[in-house]
Structure formats: C-alpha cells, structure tokens
Amino acid sequence: MKPSPFLLHIPQTLPKALDLLANLENCRVIAGGQSLMPMLNMRLAAPDNLVDLNRIGELGYIRDEGDEITIGAMTRQRDIEYSDLIAQRLPLMKEAILQVGHRQTRNRGTLGGSLCHLDPSAEMPTVMMAMGAKLVVQSVRGSRILAMSEFAEGMMTTALLPDEVLAQIRLRPWAPAHGSCFVEFARRHGDFAVASAAAMFELDRNRRIVRVSLTLGGVAATPWRVVDAEAALVGQSDDTGFTQAADAAQRCDALDDPAFPSWYRQRLAGKLLRRAMDCAYRRAQANQGKT
Amino acid sequence: MSSSTVSVGRTLTLSVNDKTYETTVESRTTLADCLRNQLGLTGTHLGCEHGVCGACTVLIDGRTARGCLMLAAQAEGCAITTVEGLSPTGELQPLQQAFWDCHGLQCGFCTPGILLTLTELMRDDPQADEKAVRLALSGHLCRCTGYQNIVAAALSAVEQLRETS
Numbered sequence: 370m371k372p373s374p375f376l377l378h379i380p381q382t383l384p385k386a387l388d389l390l391a392n393l394e395n396c397r398v399i400a401g402g403q404s405l406m407p408m409l410n411m412r413l414a415a416p417d418n419l420v421d422l423n424r425i426g427e428l429g430y431i432r433d434e435g436d437e438i439t440i441g442a443m444t445r446q447r448d449i450e451y452s453d454l455i456a457q458r459l460p461l462m463k464e465a466i467l468q469v470g471h472r473q474t475r476n477r478g479t480l481g482g483s484l485c486h487l488d489p490s491a492e493m494p495t496v497m498m499a500m501g502a503k504l505v506v507q508s509v510r511g512s513r514i515l516a517m518s519e520f521a522e523g524m525m526t527t528a529l530l531p532d533e534v535l536a537q538i539r540l541r542p543w544a545p546a547h548g549s550c551f552v553e554f555a556r557r558h559g560d561f562a563v564a565s566a567a568a569m570f571e572l573d574r575n576r577r578i579v580r581v582s583l584t585l586g587g588v589a590a591t592p593w594r595v596v597d598a599e600a601a602l603v604g605q606s607d608d609t610g611f612t613q614a615a616d617a618a619q620r621c622d623a624l625d626d627p628a629f630p631s632w633y634r635q636r637l638a639g640k641l642l643r644r645a646m647d648c649a650y651r652r653a654q655a656n657q658g659k660t
Numbered sequence: 661m662s663s664s665t666v667s668v669g670r671t672l673t674l675s676v677n678d679k680t681y682e683t684t685v686e687s688r689t690t691l692a693d694c695l696r697n698q699l700g701l702t703g704t705h706l707g708c709e710h711g712v713c714g715a716c717t718v719l720i721d722g723r724t725a726r727g728c729l730m731l732a733a734q735a736e737g738c739a740i741t742t743v744e745g746l747s748p749t750g751e752l753q754p755l756q757q758a759f760w761d762c763h764g765l766q767c768g769f770c771t772p773g774i775l776l777t778l779t780e781l782m783r784d785d786p787q788a789d790e791k792a793v794r795l796a797l798s799g800h801l802c803r804c805t806g807y808q809n810i811v812a813a814a815l816s817a818v819e820q821l822r823e824t825s
Contacts, residue, residue: 559799
C-alpha cells in the first residue's frame with residue numbers, strides 16, 4: 370500500500386524541528402524510517418505532518434565523555450556496528466546491534482528511532498534497559514533527562530510528549546573486566562526476535578559476583594529487568610544460582626499472541642536468560658584483571 | 661536556516677546513476693515509486709512495500725537502503741544507484757554475467773535488489789566467503805525459493821574479481 374497524504378517538513382537544525390513540533394497538529398517525527406515507513410505504507414500511521422530529522426547533522430555522533438558514552442539519537446545503526454569505541458566499551462551493544470534487522474536496514478535505521486518506536490522485541494531498547502541508559506529529550510520548553518525505565522511506558526509507547534524529540538542517549542560503560550552477552554531467538558536471522566535476553570556480570574578478585582544485570586526483551590510489553598533474580602545473585606561465587614534465576618524469568622508475565630502463546634515466550638525467556646548468563650559469566654571470568 | 665515543506669507538486673532534483681533528473685512528486689511518494697513511475701527506471705522492483713523483501717534495494721551514497729522505506733524528497737542531494745546504473749552501456753558486468761551463467765536470476769523479480777546488495781558486499785569485503793554472502797542475502801526474499809544458484813553466482817563473481825585484481 371501507499372501512505373496517506375501528509376506534509377513533509379525537512380528542518381536543517383534541531384531548534385527548527387522543535388519549533389515545527391510545537392506548532393503543528395497531528396505530527397510524527399521520522400528518523401531512519403525503517404519502522405515508521407512500513408507503518409505509513411500500511412496506513413497504520415496517518416499523520417498530517419511528518420518532521421524529518423535526517424538533515425540535522427548535529428544529532429549524529431558517538432562520543433567518549435570519560436565515564437559516559439553519549440550517542441546522538443540520529444546515529445545510524447551501521448555507525449554503531451562499526452564503532453571501535455562501542456566495541457571496546459559497550460560490548461553488549463555491539464553484540465546486539467549485529468542482530469538488528471539486516472545490513473540494508475542498519476545502513477539507514479537509527480538508535481533514537483528504534484528507541485522511540487519501542488517495539489517489544491527490538492534489541493536496542495533491551496540493551497538500554499540492561500545498562501540503565503539515560504535519555505535526553507528536548508522541546509521548545511527545554512530539555513529533560515529520563516531513565517530508560519521511565520521512557521519505556523508500555524507497548525510501543527514512550528514517555529515522549531507530542532512536542533518532544535529524543536536527542537541523546539547516555540550510557541555508562543561497566544568496568545573493563547565485566548562480561549556481557551546478548552542472545553535472541555528468531556525464526557530467521559534478521560527477523561523480529563520472538564524473545565531476547567541480556568546478561569551482564571562484574572566479579573571481584575575472589576570471583577564473587579558484585580554487579581549483575583539481567584534483562585528480557587520481547588517477553589513483556591517493554592524490556593523487563595529480572596530484578597529479584599539480580600538481587601539473589603549478588604555475592605555468589607559460582608553459577609549455582611543461575612537455575613533459580615532462569616526459573617524466575619520463566620515465571621514472567623509474557624505477551625500472548627496466536628503465533629507465540631505466553632507459555633512459549635516464558636519457556637524461551639528461561640532458556641535464553643540461562644544461555645546469556647552462562648556466556649556472560651564465562652566472559653567475566655575470562656576478562657578478570659582486564660583494565 | 662528555514663525548513664522546507666514538501667507539498668503536493670513539489671519539484672525535486674534527484675541524482676540517479678550519475679544523471680540529474682527533475683521531477684514532481686507528492687510528499688508521500690516513496691523513492692521506489694518515484695524511480696519507477698516518475699523517472700521510468702523500472703528495474704527497481706516493489707514487492708512487499710514494508711522493507712522485508714528487499715526487491716526495491718538501491719544504493720544511497722554507496723550504501724544499500726530500501727527504496728520503499730525512504731521518501732523521494734529525502735533522497736534529494738544523495739547519489740542514488742539503481743540496477744540500471746550497474747551497466748550504463750548495456751553490457752553485463754561480471755556480477756550480472758555470473759547470475760546469467762549460474763542461472764541465478766530464476767524469475768528475476770528479486771534480482772535487482774540482490775545485485776545492489778552484492779555490489780556493496782563485494783566493494784566492502786572483496787574476500788567475501790559463502791557465510792558473508794548468505795548473511796548479506798538474508799536481507800532479501802526469493803520466492804522461487806532457490807537461493808543456491810544466487811549464492812553460486814555471487815561466489816563466482818567474487819572469485820572472478822579476485823583473479824582480475
């Protein structure tokens with residue numbers, strides 16, 4: 370199908386885009402278009418106005434700011450895939466980005482677009498939840514910073530107000546010696562994942578777990594941190610607690626649809642989390658002493 | 661700088677296969693539709709129209725992108741390459757000849773997009789092996805369901821490229 374009629378606005382600067390959003394009715398922001406364009410073509414979205422961010426060069430960057438890495442919302446998924454900084458400091462993100470769509474869609478798809486679309490099975494929102502990312506949103510009224518857990522309100526629903534734009538993503542890399550792993554299950558490579566899991570571990574000198582992050586994607590309406598299981602694993606010096614953590618994942622409140630009923634997603638959640646934990650823990654052990 | 665509103669009847673200047681075209685489209689016209697309907701470049705095929713099948717894949721500034729997931733107006737200022745641009749003289753390029761020789765075309769509907777994906781792959785990774793070829797092809801659907809000949813054609817083209825370089 371073809372999109373219903375709309376007016377396309379192509380601002381060259383962020384202030385101009387914010388101005389447009391503050392003044393236009395029934396408006397959508399288009400970033401890389403790899404999710405919104407299908408929705409427009411299928412008329413699942415029918416805005417009167419479309420504000421295109423692709424000409425706003427100031428929104429595309431990956432910066433090392435010491436304790437934090439900041440990424441412009443319009444940074445292409447391809448540029449994340451090929452960034453040495455991301456590969457070294459945010460290995461979880463690197464592993465996950467390779468599973469986002471295909472080369473042909475990553476060339477154009479953006480990090481900010483993926484987060485704002487907030488598909489439950491999308492990889493980037495899951496990584497952001499796993500790492501406790503901070504999101505900087507802007508409007509003509511000013512800017513505010515949201516935690517990923519506040520930003521992801523529900524099924525494909527963010528905390529963005531109609532006049533706001535996601536401008537920047539701030540991530541705090543874990544210690545160099547940490548281990549992380551991202552796994553997903555899809556019927557074919559590049560398809561939407563049915564479910565995914567991200568695990569991160571940091572160990573102390575005695576190989577005791579001092580920090581842990583366990584996240585499920587595609588299972589609930591938004592990426593879900595398995596907080597109880599995380600707390601139970603802190604302080605343990607081996608992987609005997611992983612079985613219990615996987616059981617906790619399997620008891621999650623899972624989405625239900627005709628193709629993938631909730632019991633199926635629950636079982637996937639348990640299996641995938643176990644796989645991610647085993648792999649991340651192995652990597653954390655291998656990385657011991659790395660600075 | 662001012663923003664531009666692309667409304668009905670807006671005139672665009674597009675650079676396709678090193679040629680400059682002036683055309684008039686609606687805001688909502690996708691690049692793929694513009695190429696086919698306005699510019700008459702019907703080598704770009706449209707299958708699913710939501711980015712899954714890959715038939716409409718073109719190169720935007722040398723990188724593959726779905727022609728159906730981009731508006732024509734967004735492509736202004738970009739260098740667009742379509743399948744017509746692969747053989748400007750009409751003579752088949754080695755990659756195209758390999759498709760002919762290996763019967764990689766089959767019905768031919770998905771071929772244009774695949775040729776552009778493989779053009780990008782062979783440029784970025786001249787040593788591409790079967791795994792890399794299959795990974796690149798995962799962004800395309802062939803409804804003849806015969807990927808073997810497509811993979812064989814791609815590997816044969818990579819091999820030729822290696823011998824001649």
